[in-house]
Amino acid sequence: MTVGGIIVAGGRTSYSRPADGSHGWRPTSAHTAAVTVGILLLATSVLAGRADIALIGIPGLLAATWAHSSRPTTPLRADLHEPAGPTTPGELTATLQLAAGPGEGADVVHLRITAPGHRTTHLTLAARPQDHAQEQAQAQGRDVPLRLSSVRTGPQQTFTVDLRGSRHGTWEEEPTLVRAATRLVLPGAAPLGRLPLPRRLRGLTGPHSARRLGDGTELRDIHPFTPGDRLRRIDWRTTARRSPELDTLYVRRTYSTAEATAVLVVDSRDEVGPDVRTWRGYGIIRVDEPTSLDLARHAAASVATALVEAGDRVGLEDLARRRRPLPPSAGRRHLRRLVHGLALAHPKDPASAHRVRPPQLPADAIVYLFTTLLDDDPLHLVRTWRTAGHPVVVIDTLPDVHPVIESHLVIAWQIGRLEREDRIAALNVEGIPVVRWAGSAREQAAVRFEALAHAARRHIPGRTP
Structure with missing residues (x-):
């Protein structure tokens, strides 16, 4: 699988x-046929005056009598x-x-x-x-x-x-x-490497090095000792080289550690399969072909597993369910809650699928949006989040569509495909990465995430890739 x-x-x-x-318990048709044929043969033997005909029907009546006496009761x-x-x-x-x-x-x-x-x-x-x-x-x-x-x-x-x-x-x-x-059925998770993180990290401790001064392992610079610096931070080798008379003490200053906050937003307003004929709700989606929501669950579980194992905080929002979002948290127990919440994501009533406001996100959180990009609502959400300062990564979860044969469906799919390509092009122009998660492109998703993470780290001021 x-x-x-x-x-x-x-x-x-x-x-x-x-x-x-x-x-x-009731008699079967064989029991009824044996009784009927036996009685008819006995009546025929009496009317015709032939005993041989009666001998043919007697075994059937005896079998029916024995079966009636052994009627099951349990x-x-x-x-x-x-x-x-x-x-x-x-x-x-x-x-x-x-x-x-x-x-x-x-x-x-x-x-x-x-x-x-x-x-x-x-x-x-x-x-x-x-x-x-x-x-x-x-x-x-x-x-x-x-x-x-x-x-x-x-x-x-x-x-x-x-x-x-x-x-x-x-x-x-x-x-x-x-x-x-x-x-x-809970979704599985594919192994991923480094993932894109927000530019600003939160918290006083975590697995990543922040841009502010504090206790950490990554060196920032060597600075003269000032009130408030810890004695254990004194670099005696640098002090001996720069100030042989020990007039000035030098300390090693490091970047503090912090954790990233990510929010997984699953677009479960619709669920489409590779067969366009099933998009109208009349056909049956095959069990050996994953749907867009299956791909979204798998991609979100993979991203959540990678982030939680790295020590970051992850939350979950469902565009089709407006109640009880999972707030960002960390730990293996929270990861089980995330996977369970992903498994429960499913389309709701289309009449109530439109959201007036986008989901509220924590400050300095990165957004992973899992959507098919079949309408303009994901674009409005992405632009709103970008205006608020949230970096966004869009994961395309539309399955590889099978070739369409019907003429009316060919025209409809061509129009829908062109509109979808326009939306992806608009996201790329605005600098919003779109990662494909279907078919053979899923195998390259980890490489794509690694490249995005490297590019984001390279553009952080004062940091080297």
Whole structure:
């Protein structure tokens, strides 16, 4: 899986009976046919006066009588267990536990397993394990492992199982439904190097060297001792060279350390896939193709991981959700909150998607905007933040679009593509970097970030790259 990450939501979902309470065992069509054919053959033998015809129908009636006397009484139960911890990226797993119960119950189970974006699977298997010597295993039933692959992240609908138990082919249960709970797939993170940082750092300590004087490791200059300087900062070798009589003491002055503040802004107002035909909301997006929001989650998780591991503070804003933004903070626990918040990002009602005001940002924070640039709203936000003095890096999360065949969609996509290219060109003219995060360009994103970080460090006054 190139985009997806870890499965964290899990639990247990029990099966549900029909809402009308009509659950129970009923004869199959084979049982009804045996009784009907047997009675017809007996009636024909009496009317025709032929005993040989009656001998043909008697076995069917005897089989139906025996089946009626052995009518099952124990219902089939099914539980769907899902893992509650991390699992393999890109795979959703679950275990369907079938319990036939003691006594006369189902011996064969018919399953129909469905999942969004996957083909329906039909399966017929024994309700109990084949090893009948294990009585405890017979009482517990058997486990059926389920697995599906997907590169999608966020809330995902997984397994829906329709099942029906039967006994001896003559009795069958009413169909029951087992539906798995919605799973939350956390996005993974790609390794990144240095990232662009704001020009002004905040705090009294941190992993970076600020431009102001203070305690740190990066040398600024050598200066004569003044009141307030610490004695441990005295450079005795320089003092001995410049002032042999020790008339003047010289101290080593360093840059103070500080931390950077970054805010991740995810444009989750829409979610589009590589197929333009699905942009109207009528088609189904394939599970093996990441959408724009999947790419945004993956890119934001990668940037957040790199910044938090470097000791910086990171916050999260969602353009589609105006409540409860994550304020900037640091630490591994906060990183888990960020990844969880990214997984919950999804489009809202289009009527309420327009924001009158841009999200409020902390002072001296750098903004990472993850958007598809399909409309002009991201440009207005970027220009507003730049006017307020915030450096902005735009991450383009539009997937590589498949070739369009329909004539009306060709014209619409050409217009949309040209408008999008104009917006990217306008950002480049204004000095706002745009980093592509889709297809083969994603592999060059780390190099692009490294170049931006080097360029930003080179233009800081008094600093060398």
